Amino acid sequence: MTSPRTMTPDLDRATSAAPRRLVILGSTGSIGTQALDVVERATDLARPESDAQHPPFEVLALAAGAGNLELLARQAVRFRVAAVGTSGTADDAARLGELLADAARAASSPVPEVLYGERAATELAAWDGADLVLNGITGSIGLAPTLAALGAGHRVALANKESLIAGGPLVTAAAAGTGLTNALIPVDSEHSAIAQALCSGTAAEVERLVLTASGGPFRGMSRAQLAHVTPEQALRHPTWDMGAMVTTNSATMVNKALEVLEASLLFDVPLDRIDVTVHPQSVVHSMVQFVDGSTLAQASPPDMRLPI
Incomplete structure (x- = not known):
């Protein structure tokens, strides 16, 4: 790690x-x-x-x-x-x-x-x-x-x-x-958050990484409803202002899958020790769980200028 x-x-x-x-x-x-x-x-x-x-x-x-x-x-x-x-x-x-x-x-x-x-x-x-x-x-x-x-x-x-x-x-x-x-x-806001949380502990003390996901514009829809969604709907992200490709990938959750892989590579954490939890407000960006049972979360408004 x-x-x-x-x-x-x-x-x-x-x-x-x-x-x-x-x-x-x-x-x-x-x-x-x-x-x-x-x-x-x-x-x-x-x-x-x-x-x-x-x-x-x-x-x-x-x-x-x-x-x-x-x-x-x-x-x-x-x-x-x-x-x-x-x-x-x-x-x-x-x-x-x-x-x-x-x-x-x-x-x-x-x-x-x-x-x-x-x-x-x-x-x-x-x-x-x-x-x-x-x-x-x-x-x-x-x-x-x-x-x-x-x-x-x-x-x-x-x-x-x-x-x-x-x-x-x-x-x-x-x-x-x-x-x-x-x-x-x-x-990325999630990985910047993990990096900041890791400043409070050593690599050997980390138990799990937890990335958050807003759920995108289709959160809560049934399988039948998802069959009729449009690209225009996919581009209306509820919390983040991003480019078209990332916004679309966020709506399909493909972007979150990529972020899990990115976290594994950046922090040398096995995939089975990385979780994703839905957090519609996009205020908490990621969390680090330590072996002593404590959890550190990084929170900020959903504005990409902050991690930049």
Whole structure:
């Protein structure tokens, strides 16, 4: 099992005068946009009374698909990144370049370097000088960027559970190979909650992990009712604001199955010692049961910006 200490923040780095340098993959998606909101809010909070010469964060690079190039260009110029990547075609890259030039001209900002194609995110994940790579890509296509970031010695804030599940020992071995004590930092609310609860005990003291599930929009429906549900209903999650794929997977409970696998891999806990309990309010995100009979639960409002 992962030691509780491996999931604690790097406090020396976090409180130093130099900014924490970030690469954000999937910046136009739900995780990416909320992460940039956290960066912006943290910068605003640090500004009024701080005499530090630097903001708390510096965004070095962004990557996203080609579905919202306008937003990607605005993000890149707003955060003055050095490079921006899209998984799209050469035509998409050309269009992105035009949008960047226009936005940069209006903001009197430099135009970042543009990367494109299926390896754009992977190249940016290994970007020199990064302290942390947030992988908010959806799906197993996030595996290569995760491995690239770890291979470059970067810490990875992992919202892309599919890369850990698909890569399994490849990812855990790459994390161990960095020599960092917290190379993989979980961003999913359930796994972030477990990591925080583990700070209060040693690995040998853990009896079980308990993940919570809201039950989604179909909780309480009969088998006959479930036969007639629609995709539109699946996208109306009662408590969480997430991307379309994760929201749909949450409605079918597939996402919870993936989270159980993720917890087993992250914390080295056998599957038969991981439980799931339905908690419609989504306030308690996970619990850790210790061998002495005590249970620690992590609770917070259902807002992904908190685990981010």
